[in-house]
Amino acid sequence: MRWGIAATGAIAAGFATGLAETEGAERAAVASRTTERAQAFADEHGFARAHGSYEALAEDPEVDVVYVASPQNRHCDDTLLFLEAGKHVLCEKPFAMNRAEGERMVAAARDRGLFLMEAMWSRFLPAYVTLRELLAEGRIGEVNLVEADFGFALPVDPTHRLFDPALGGGALLDLGVYPVQLARLALGPPDRVGASGHIGSTGVDEAVAAVLHHPGGTLAVVKAAITMRMTCTARLAGTEGSIELPAMMHCPNSLSVVSPFGERDELVRPIEGQGLRYQVDEVHACIADGRLESDVMPQAETLGILETLDAIRHQIG
Amino acid sequence: MRWGIAATGAIAAGFATGLAETEGAERAAVASRTTERAQAFADEHGFARAHGSYEALAEDPEVDVVYVASPQNRHCDDTLLFLEAGKHVLCEKPFAMNRAEGERMVAAARDRGLFLMEAMWSRFLPAYVTLRELLAEGRIGEVNLVEADFGFALPVDPTHRLFDPALGGGALLDLGVYPVQLARLALGPPDRVGASGHIGSTGVDEAVAAVLHHPGGTLAVVKAAITMRMTCTARLAGTEGSIELPAMMHCPNSLSVVSPFGERDELVRPIEGQGLRYQVDEVHACIADGRLESDVMPQAETLGILETLDAIRHQIG
Numbered sequence: 119m120r121w122g123i124a125a126t127g128a129i130a131a132g133f134a135t136g137l138a139e140t141e142g143a144e145r146a147a148v149a150s151r152t153t154e155r156a157q158a159f160a161d162e163h164g165f166a167r168a169h170g171s172y173e174a175l176a177e178d179p180e181v182d183v184v185y186v187a188s189p190q191n192r193h194c195d196d197t198l199l200f201l202e203a204g205k206h207v208l209c210e211k212p213f214a215m216n217r218a219e220g221e222r223m224v225a226a227a228r229d230r231g232l233f234l235m236e237a238m239w240s241r242f243l244p245a246y247v248t249l250r251e252l253l254a255e256g257r258i259g260e261v262n263l264v265e266a267d268f269g270f271a272l273p274v275d276p277t278h279r280l281f282d283p284a285l286g287g288g289a290l291l292d293l294g295v296y297p298v299q300l301a302r303l304a305l306g307p308p309d310r311v312g313a314s315g316h317i318g319s320t321g322v323d324e325a326v327a328a329v330l331h332h333p334g335g336t337l338a339v340v341k342a343a344i345t346m347r348m349t350c351t352a353r354l355a356g357t358e359g360s361i362e363l364p365a366m367m368h369c370p371n372s373l374s375v376v377s378p379f380g381e382r383d384e385l386v387r388p389i390e391g392q393g394l395r396y397q398v399d400e401v402h403a404c405i406a407d408g409r410l411e412s413d414v415m416p417q418a419e420t421l422g423i424l425e426t427l428d429a430i431r432h433q434i435g
Numbered sequence: 436m437r438w439g440i441a442a443t444g445a446i447a448a449g450f451a452t453g454l455a456e457t458e459g460a461e462r463a464a465v466a467s468r469t470t471e472r473a474q475a476f477a478d479e480h481g482f483a484r485a486h487g488s489y490e491a492l493a494e495d496p497e498v499d500v501v502y503v504a505s506p507q508n509r510h511c512d513d514t515l516l517f518l519e520a521g522k523h524v525l526c527e528k529p530f531a532m533n534r535a536e537g538e539r540m541v542a543a544a545r546d547r548g549l550f551l552m553e554a555m556w557s558r559f560l561p562a563y564v565t566l567r568e569l570l571a572e573g574r575i576g577e578v579n580l581v582e583a584d585f586g587f588a589l590p591v592d593p594t595h596r597l598f599d600p601a602l603g604g605g606a607l608l609d610l611g612v613y614p615v616q617l618a619r620l621a622l623g624p625p626d627r628v629g630a631s632g633h634i635g636s637t638g639v640d641e642a643v644a645a646v647l648h649h650p651g652g653t654l655a656v657v658k659a660a661i662t663m664r665m666t667c668t669a670r671l672a673g674t675e676g677s678i679e680l681p682a683m684m685h686c687p688n689s690l691s692v693v694s695p696f697g698e699r700d701e702l703v704r705p706i707e708g709q710g711l712r713y714q715v716d717e718v719h720a721c722i723a724d725g726r727l728e729s730d731v732m733p734q735a736e737t738l739g740i741l742e743t744l745d746a747i748r749h750q751i752g
Contacts, residue, residue, distance in 0.1 A: 312629040318652070
């Protein structure tokens with residue numbers, strides 16, 4: 119599979135490393151706003167071609183699939199650009215700024231018969247694969263509570279992407295998406311949201327916490343912050359015990375099953391190599407099979423996550 | 436100090452044991468709806484007199500202070516009865532069913548120049564005394580996040596007090612009051628509440644979670660349940676580290692200070708004897724000094740907690 123990467127930031131660099139570790143992944147081309155930056159990235163990460171614009175990457179006939187790693191305020195437009203040029207797309211999370219954008223992206227992919235997936239890499243990691251197996255086999259009975267957070271304390275810096283509202287900064291979109299996807303993985307779509315948060319001096323949500331209520335009465339409590347120290351752990355409680363994900367909950371190397379009597383069974387599931395590579399295998403398999411979306415990270419799931427993020431943002435103003 | 440106890444349930448029995456361990460506490464009288472039950476309790480716990488009604492206890496001239504341990508739907512009426520009879524009152528938590536009841540109780544005590552305190556025993560325990568000292572000295576900087584929960588999984592049983600709406604059952608009032616008081620201890624009064632919960636088949640809140648937002652942007656996330664396994668721990672995160680209370684967060688025997696670099700300093704603060712006894716010393720000291728309320732658990736704090744509980748209940752329906 120011939121990969122293109124749109125953007126040259128830290129996550130793009132990590133993903134390029136992941137591609138280098140993945141069988142069947144050809145590092146075909148990278149694009150940036152300047153040819154110089156694209157060329158430097160291509161040289162460093164072993165890409166064949168460097169493009170000075172996303173349009174040039176879209177027109178590159180020897181690219182099958184593009185990884186969109188631009189700032190999230192650009193995800194919708196960039197994804198549409200590559201889809202319209204006939205490329206499959208893996209789009210970094212958060213998939214879009216809101217559900218309406220996400221729906222346009224999904225519709226465009228379906229119209230053109232192209233593969234499209236949110237790069238929710240966590241779900242493809244060994245610990246998450248085991249987690250899904252444990253949930254499917256009912257190891258902790260019926261899950262009725264999910265608790266997850268992802269937050270750290272940065273100094274407020276208006277020049278930092280996370281503090282810039284124009285770039286889609288804030289805790290919820292960048293970090294909150296991980297606890298929200300975990301809640302959805304275990305409990306499905308919520309039917310009510312109660313949330314509160316703190317909008318800081320630069321106009322982004324610096325901290326947010328939300329209670330998600332689901333049909334049947336199960337709850338998830340999710341938190342995210344860029345100015346508060348959180349544990350970055352997760353816990354799923356069920357009728358027959360609980361499962362704990364240690365920090366960092368979005369890329370753990372183990373998980374523990376805790377019995378109702380407190381007996382703890384730690385399952386070691388190390389990430390080998392660059393964690394971002396696991397999702398690449400899924401993209402390859404789907405495209406090879408002619409599938410337009412992943413069963414592990416379906417488009418409806420992505421749109422549902424965006425809907426929850428929209429609901430939380432609406433409540434915190 | 437000559438103590439009377441109104442009610443003979445489990446918490447009353449624990450309190451009686453606490454009185455027996457407290458210097459200066461005279462176990463004067465106990466009241467129940469039947470003289471037989473009161474006499475059995477008096478015999479078991481060493482009380483001088485047994486009354487077959489709360490009215491008889493209120494009229495007992497050799498009682499200075501009454502501990503009200505009836506079901507919470509009775510707290511307001513029972514407290515008013517004893518206050519009107521000239522007794523000081525220590526009232527079990529939750530202090531009342533709502534803030535309006537609490538205000539009547541506080542007004543009655545002030546009108547009559549009598550001492551009145553919510554039996555928030557946690558605040559008088561060694562670990563909580565240390566917690567307040569750590570917060571006062573700024574050991575973890577400015578606290579910006581409090582996380583606390585108290586919940587366990589009981590089978591749904593309509594005959595159990597906690598599942599009976601007529602007795603003020605549900606998770607929030609009985610258990611949620613502890614996380615809420617801790618949030619308030621560290622962060623003061625909230626200015627916004629976002630909450631959700633599950634109302635079960637018997638009509639009580641079986642699980643509830645709430646996000647409390649405070650002026651300045653600090654957050655507390657509190658949870659309580661009677662049908663879900665929670666960790667029953669608490670964590671206060673600040674600009675210079677965090678403080679963790681192990682299970683059970685309402686009566687811990689230690690607390691830990693965790694540095695921003697993850698260094699953990701465990702401070703062992705064991706409860707000696709019956710934990711309910713610590714608050715008795717405060718009652719004695721206040722009454723001896725002629726103080727009508729406690730600095731550690733002031734009436735405004737109690738009313739504020741009720742206001743928060745009211746707001747959460749309003750949101751969960």
